[in-house]
Amino acid sequence: MSDPAVALVTGATRGLGLHLARALASRGCIVYGAGRWPVQETALEPFRRLVLDVDSERSVQEAVHKVLAEEGRLDLLVNNAGISLAGPTEEVPVPAAERLFQTNYFGAVRMIQAALPALRRRGSGAIVNISSAAGKIGVPFQAHYAASKFALEGFSEALRLEVAAFGVRVLLIEPGDVRTEIWERRAHYEKERSPYHEALDRFLTVKDREMGDAATPPEVVAEEIAEILLGAKTGFRYPVARGSRLILWARKLLPDRIYLWLVARHYGIKLRA
Numbered sequence: 150m151s152d153p154a155v156a157l158v159t160g161a162t163r164g165l166g167l168h169l170a171r172a173l174a175s176r177g178c179i180v181y182g183a184g185r186w187p188v189q190e191t192a193l194e195p196f197r198r199l200v201l202d203v204d205s206e207r208s209v210q211e212a213v214h215k216v217l218a219e220e221g222r223l224d225l226l227v228n229n230a231g232i233s234l235a236g237p238t239e240e241v242p243v244p245a246a247e248r249l250f251q252t253n254y255f256g257a258v259r260m261i262q263a264a265l266p267a268l269r270r271r272g273s274g275a276i277v278n279i280s281s282a283a284g285k286i287g288v289p290f291q292a293h294y295a296a297s298k299f300a301l302e303g304f305s306e307a308l309r310l311e312v313a314a315f316g317v318r319v320l321l322i323e324p325g326d327v328r329t330e331i332w333e334r335r336a337h338y339e340k341e342r343s344p345y346h347e348a349l350d351r352f353l354t355v356k357d358r359e360m361g362d363a364a365t366p367p368e369v370v371a372e373e374i375a376e377i378l379l380g381a382k383t384g385f386r387y388p389v390a391r392g393s394r395l396i397l398w399a400r401k402l403l404p405d406r407i408y409l410w411l412v413a414r415h416y417g418i419k420l421r422a
């Protein structure tokens with residue numbers, strides 16, 4: 150019988166990461182679920198806890214070192230930690246966008262740089278980047294969030310080609326709407342008397358609904374992702390959760406003009422004043 154896979158999941162204190170850590174552990178993996186602050190391990194959780202802030206190079210190095218020291222290897226690195234931001238692009242301060250990129254993009258880059266030497270030397274393993282449907286479509290009033298996920302997509306495509314020869318796989322998971330706290334915890338920007346106020350309001354009404362009851366529960370999405378990661382699939386991109394497959398299909402097949410008109414209509418955005 151082969152050894153159980155060793156997995157490190159970033160952002161496993163709640164939401165998708167927490168449920169993915171549970172789903173992987175329930176399938177026999179040795180799982181390290183990471184979060185920024187210490188959490189007491191309990192017999193109720195089937196995975197080990199790891200303190201890890203993906204914004205900090207030192208924290209990343211220490212966390213990866215701990216897993217390798219304890220287990221001797223890492224088979225699955227899941228870059229899940231992420232934050233969200235909304236607001237009219239004209240009004241979002243650049244430092245706020247930089248903070249978002251520090252977590253959503255550079256956080257994954259730091260983790261990969263720390264873990265890749267061990268994966269490469271072993272000649273196996275997988276790097277799983279949790280992107281988003283917004284990694285392929287520019288969601289209005291979430292320009293920087295989409296940009297951070299677009300960046301992760303391009304990075305992952307390039308990386309896949311660089312590391313395939315060493316036996317290391319790179320995968321992208323592209324969730325649609327998952328019912329977690331990411332939306333309510335977002336950084337939100339809107340200036341007083343913003344000329345975007347009405348359009349932003351209409352957008353928020355739709356988005357609140359999409360991220361509420363309409364969204365797919367994280368435990369369902371986590372099960373789907375665990376099946377993808379531990380099954381026999383060999384693909385690169387995997388849309389999961391509500392809306393993702395349809396949106397990505399439409400983005401690929403429709404001409405820009407029609408696609409953008411549909412998005413504008415969906416979010417109640419006027420294309421001309």
Ligand SMILES: NC(=O)c1ccc[n+]([C@@H]2O[C@H](COP(=O)([O-])OP(=O)(O)OC[C@H]3O[C@@H](n4cnc5c(N)ncnc54)[C@H](OP(=O)(O)O)[C@@H]3O)[C@@H](O)[C@H]2O)c1
Pocket residue numbers: 159160161162163164165166183184185186201202203204228229230231232252256279280281282323324325326327328329330331332334
């Ligand atoms: N929910 C959706 O609809 C959706 C859709 C598409 C893609 N995604 C992606 O799925 C991933 C998980 O999102 P979620 O919806 O599960 O969000 P969530 O419920 O807000 O959970 C985010 C997780 O990321 C962690 N985190 C945030 N900043 C961190 C940092 N600097 N270092 C380490 N951990 C950090 C949080 O841990 P702390 O306890 O330390 O804050 C938390 O565990 C994200 O990459 C997100 O972009 C989500």
